Amino acid sequence: MTSALTAAVFHAVDTLDSKAFAGLFAHDGKTTFGNGPVLEGREAVEAGTVGFFGMLSGMHHEIVHEWVVGNDTIVELVVTYTRKDGREVSIPVVSIWTVGDSGLIDSYRVFFDVAPVFA
Template sequence: MQTEFATRVFTLVDATDAAGFSKLFAPQGRMRFGNNEPMTGPGEIEAGVGGFFSTIKGLRHTVVREWHVGSDSVIEETVDYYRLAGDTVSIPAVTMWHVDETGLIDDFRVYFDLAPLFA
C-alpha cells in the first residue's frame, strides 16, 4: 500500500509541478536524477526538474512496492513517459528518499535507464 507521502510525491511529479515538488525539500536537500550531478536546494531542484519536464509531454508513476525504515523510503515503480512525438515508453525505476526531522526531504535519488525515452 502506498504511503500518504509517496502519494504526494508522485502526484506532484505526475502533474509536472516542479514548484510544488521542490517545496517537499529541505533548504539544503539534494536530489540525484540518474547519473546526473546532484541538485541542491529547492530552487535548483525546481529548475532541474522543470527542465526535464519540458522534454516530455507528461508521465505517470505506478508504484510496484514500497519499503520504509525509519525516515528512509525505497519505492519500486514503473514510469510511463509520454513523449513529445506522441508515443509512450514505460521504464522501471527505483526512487529513494530520506526525510529530516521536519518531514522535508534532505536526500532524494532516482535510479533508472532513460535511454529508451530518448531513443
C-alpha cells in the first residue's frame, strides 16, 4: 500500500503541479534530480520543477516498490515521460526522501538517467 505522502508527491508531479510539489517541502528543504545541482529552499524546488516540467507534455509514475523506514522513504518506479513531440519514453527511477519533524520533506533525491527521454 502506498503511503499518503508518496501518493501526494507523485500526484503533484504527474499533474505537473510545481507549486503543490514544492509545498510538500520544508521551507529549507532541498532536492537533487540526477546529477543536477542541489536546489535549496522551497522557492528553488518550485523553480527547478517548473523548468523540468516545461520540457515535457506529461509524465506518469508507476510505483514498483515503496519502503518507509522511520523518516526515510525509498520508492522504485517506472516513469513514463511524454515528450513535446508526443513520443512516450519509460525509464526506471528511484526517489528517496527524508521527512523532518514538521512532517514535510527535508531532503529529496531522484536517481535516473533521463538521457533516453530527450534522445
